[in-house]
Amino acid sequence: MTPPLLSLLVFTPLAGAASIWLLPARATRHAAALSMLLGLALAVAALVAYDPAGARFQLIERVVWISSLNVYYLLGIDGISVLFLPAVALLFLGSLVASWRAVEDAPRLHYSLLLLLQFATLGIFCALDTVLFFVFWELTLLPLYFLLGRWGVSEGSGQAAVRYFLIMLAGGIPLLLAFVILAASQSVPTFDLMALLAVSLPRSTQTAVFLLFLLGFGIKVPLVPLHTWLPQFSLAAPGSLTALIVGLKLGAFGLIRFAIPLAPDAALDLHWLLAGLGTVTILYGAVGMLAQSNLRIGLAYASICHVGLAVLGLASFSAQAVQGAVSLLLSFSLATGGAFILLEFLRQRTGSTDIHGLGGAAGTMPLLATGFLICGLAGVGMPGTSSFPGEFLLIIAALRSYTGAGMAALFGLSIAAGGFLALYRKAFWGPVTRSAVADASDLRPREWAVLVALIVMIVGIGICPGPWIEIVRPAAEAWAAGLVR
Amino acid sequence: MSSLSEVFWSEQAALPLVLILQLLPLFGAAAVFACKERPTAVIAGKIFALAELLLCVVVVSHVNPTLQALQLAERFAPLAYHVAVDGISLIFLLLAALLTFLMTLYGMSRGMISPGRLFAVLLLAETGLVGMLVTLNVAWFAAFSALELWSVIYLLRRWASSRAEIQALARFVQYQVFGWALFAGGCLVLGWGHAEATGGLWSFDLFDLIGVIPVGKFQTAAFYLLFYGLAVRTPLFPLHGWLPNMAQHGLIAVAPALMVGVKVGIYGMLRFVLPLTPVAVEYWQPYVVGFAMAGVFFTAALAFQQTNLRRLLAFAVVSHTSLLVIGLFSLHQSGIQGAVLLAANFGLAVTGMWFIVGFVFRRTGTTELHELSGLFERIPFLAIAFLSFGLAIVGMPGTPGFDAAHLALEASIDRFGALSTVATALGNVAAAGFLLWAFQKAFLSQARAGGHDVDKTLPMEYLVCGIALAAMLAIGFFTEPWLYLTEAASQAAAARFAR
Numbered sequence: 001m002t003p004p005l006l007s008l009l010v011f012t013p014l015a016g017a018a019s020i021w022l023l024p025a026r027a028t029r030h031a032a033a034l035s036m037l038l039g040l041a042l043a044v045a046a047l048v049a050y051d052p053a054g055a056r057f058q059l060i061e062r063v064v065w066i067s068s069l070n071v072y073y074l075l076g077i078d079g080i081s082v083l084f085l086p087a088v089a090l091l092f093l094g095s096l097v098a099s100w101r102a103v104e105d106a107p108r109l110h111y112s113l114l115l116l117l118q119f120a121t122l123g124i125f126c127a128l129d130t131v132l133f134f135v136f137w138e139l140t141l142l143p144l145y146f147l148l149g150r151w152g153v154s155e156g157s158g159q160a161a162v163r164y165f166l167i168m169l170a171g172g173i174p175l176l177l178a179f180v181i182l183a184a185s186q187s188v189p190t191f192d193l194m195a196l197l198a199v200s201l202p203r204s205t206q207t208a209v210f211l212l213f214l215l216g217f218g219i220k221v222p223l224v225p226l227h228t229w230l231p232q233f234s235l236a237a238p239g240s241l242t243a244l245i246v247g248l249k250l251g252a253f254g255l256i257r258f259a260i261p262l263a264p265d266a267a268l269d270l271h272w273l274l275a276g277l278g279t280v281t282i283l284y285g286a287v288g289m290l291a292q293s294n295l296r297i298g299l300a301y302a303s304i305c306h307v308g309l310a311v312l313g314l315a316s317f318s319a320q321a322v323q324g325a326v327s328l329l330l331s332f333s334l335a336t337g338g339a340f341i342l343l344e345f346l347r348q349r350t351g352s353t354d355i356h357g358l359g360g361a362a363g364t365m366p367l368l369a370t371g372f373l374i375c376g377l378a379g380v381g382m383p384g385t386s387s388f389p390g391e392f393l394l395i396i397a398a399l400r401s402y403t404g405a406g407m408a409a410l411f412g413l414s415i416a417a418g419g420f421l422a423l424y425r426k427a428f429w430g431p432v433t434r435s436a437v438a439d440a441s442d443l444r445p446r447e448w449a450v451l452v453a454l455i456v457m458i459v460g461i462g463i464c465p466g467p468w469i470e471i472v473r474p475a476a477e478a479w480a481a482g483l484v485r
Numbered sequence: 486m487s488s489l490s491e492v493f494w495s496e497q498a499a500l501p502l503v504l505i506l507q508l509l510p511l512f513g514a515a516a517v518f519a520c521k522e523r524p525t526a527v528i529a530g531k532i533f534a535l536a537e538l539l540l541c542v543v544v545v546s547h548v549n550p551t552l553q554a555l556q557l558a559e560r561f562a563p564l565a566y567h568v569a570v571d572g573i574s575l576i577f578l579l580l581a582a583l584l585t586f587l588m589t590l591y592g593m594s595r596g597m598i599s600p601g602r603l604f605a606v607l608l609l610a611e612t613g614l615v616g617m618l619v620t621l622n623v624a625w626f627a628a629f630s631a632l633e634l635w636s637v638i639y640l641l642r643r644w645a646s647s648r649a650e651i652q653a654l655a656r657f658v659q660y661q662v663f664g665w666a667l668f669a670g671g672c673l674v675l676g677w678g679h680a681e682a683t684g685g686l687w688s689f690d691l692f693d694l695i696g697v698i699p700v701g702k703f704q705t706a707a708f709y710l711l712f713y714g715l716a717v718r719t720p721l722f723p724l725h726g727w728l729p730n731m732a733q734h735g736l737i738a739v740a741p742a743l744m745v746g747v748k749v750g751i752y753g754m755l756r757f758v759l760p761l762t763p764v765a766v767e768y769w770q771p772y773v774v775g776f777a778m779a780g781v782f783f784t785a786a787l788a789f790q791q792t793n794l795r796r797l798l799a800f801a802v803v804s805h806t807s808l809l810v811i812g813l814f815s816l817h818q819s820g821i822q823g824a825v826l827l828a829a830n831f832g833l834a835v836t837g838m839w840f841i842v843g844f845v846f847r848r849t850g851t852t853e854l855h856e857l858s859g860l861f862e863r864i865p866f867l868a869i870a871f872l873s874f875g876l877a878i879v880g881m882p883g884t885p886g887f888d889a890a891h892l893a894l895e896a897s898i899d900r901f902g903a904l905s906t907v908a909t910a911l912g913n914v915a916a917a918g919f920l921l922w923a924f925q926k927a928f929l930s931q932a933r934a935g936g937h938d939v940d941k942t943l944p945m946e947y948l949v950c951g952i953a954l955a956a957m958l959a960i961g962f963f964t965e966p967w968l969y970l971t972e973a974a975s976q977a978a979a980a981r982f983a984r
Binding site: 065066067068069106109131134135138139141142145149150158161162165166169170173174176177180181184208 | 861865872876879881882883887888891894895898899903906907910911913914917918921922925929930964965968969972
């Protein structure tokens, strides 16, 4: 009997959240840190236990949940999801460190909500039953609503929280509908992803399901024109929270996991829609970034731009594209997540992340400035960083299938890189004009420990991407092979 | 036409359980009334409410949910007494008993005047509710309905203290008497139809009536009278005019919870209207559903306009009741099952919210949204409970609303197509909108200087909300037994409309 590794992993944050309320108040942060470290260890254990050469889905746990509806508590991972688990664990640790001293208001509630969010996020990556997936998917909203509404950093954070909640709730409807349609179209209604993947549906059903998925996941990705919540969110939320939302591309994961494989014929028919949305998203994100003066919103647009590239690449439906997309999304967790965490450090010191409130920040905070530059360059796909392999694979895939769109994507990415460097220059270089910047101190040991870990990973994966991409490869090939019937 | 069947109590239990179920609260009401305002009255009231809840559990354990037949049936011909239960009525019975029990706890924590009298009336209202849920005779249903209405009217009258309250009461009485009269008229049409068909033998028993279903205009008339009678009671848009005033000015929590906590209107439609007027139901189905869809959005829009938390909740009720009707009138097994479970979910959730509004009122003396602020700091548990109940109404996963909404969606896709289903589901988003908005204003906003001094949460408040919350989460994560309980009964209800 092997231990139920995935259940242990998923429920560790929940146990951590419970322990916060049982332990004395001063142990709150340490309890949270401990449970996140334990989660990281379990995520690494899952990665070690996963055998890339083995079956498609591994570490499967199946328990009947609602037998009359044929709903199971069904967990499992494949090469696509396995790497996300340590990424989630790392990112949450980073977020915890970024908010270590910042949360003075009801820290117990704050950290238990953060752990609840981690629980739901890990569940999303592990769930292989569509109902279970949906439960986890919606469960992310509650902690996010509170974290944003109560610990937001701008005037309108309450409004942003309601808006985010409602938009995501509306986005959940098409998803639920798609899952119900999928289940109802089987001879015996089932929500088991593996069973759903095994049967082929009529083309009209597939089209409906695919469009519903595209709408539901497209809001979360976000694809232009469904992206309007993101800039507001990134302004209202502390960087430690935005790092989680922007760093973890749940929407893109949903497209890879559900939308395309479950409706392959429709996806192939509607490849132009996927590619078109991807291209528009890249260009819009790049141009949108140029217009920003706030680093947080600028980074949000940069991430919109890059996730557009992942979608465009996916529209070529090749194994390389999936490998590229997964590795780009993972690199995002590190790079964008890291950049937002650094911006949170910056905001805590200077009270601003707007270029008008900064200027010359590199002089007083060299470590922070260097770290932000590395994370930012990784975010725009600089060679030698972890984003480059994924971006390279995606651009090749895009150029091969959609030459024009691929060229446009290259153009968009160059604009985004230029936009980032321009913002960086204005914020970090030049003379110091603000007293807040002049008085700011550089990173504390705890903070730069996180930063060093991130940079080591960003550069390490960038220089030596082989092993990571190899973990994804068998699953990606199975994914691409499943589309051709 | 599927005929009805029943299993007598003597085959399933040693005692006529359903009779005891009805007599216990009646006896309790008498006992508490006799105690006057002595402290024992309060204790006795709680004990009777708890005993009724336990008895409901015993009844559930004696029923076999896999049978489509009505069970634990009892008949006594001279009084035309005929009762039985099935999975659907059991859900409502459990809910009624649980809510009454919670109300007895709540009544204490609010520190109301003359609690003895309050508890006696509460148990009397429970008698009416239980009677409505078990009887198979439309005339008995109407009689129990009158008993329950009288109890609520008495509650509103006895504890009314201002002109606005008297006005709300007058409005309430006008609506309810009118609705009751419509329903009674429908009963007469049915009974008369039976007399016509059998040569002068009047009967109001479901088993008799189903054999001689009225035809043509008679059926339409019966449908209209019964449906609108129940629609006032439910309340269904656009017949909901009594609820907002009553919610705003009536006794907080107890009065609205008694009227809309247990959706006897929905139950009555399912038990009597659907089987007795099937042709009219199918004919008028698109209109009913159309009105309900309009109702979801219209009342949601009205809810956004409210400045008073109690009125806002009233509109929330009307909005989600419309969803129940859509599920019911899908005339599809999943839809009916979903509607029943949703009804229980909404009942529990909205009663919980009303309790919290009562607790807030006790502290601040107001439920005006612009006067409330920063409550989260002082009463975090109640705030989280309020939000959780709100999310249950929206059908968040982990609450009973989720699986129920899921079933209703399935039926709705099947019967009305994906587009109308999406439109209806968006109604839920609207509900989430105004509930979150209210939550934000009352609980999350910065506490204003010179605001109310708010006490910490009391143990009794923890208990009331804790029980409701625990029940909700337990049902939400372990839906299986409830689906099992209602499956056969909803199949039986939908079988008449199989396509």
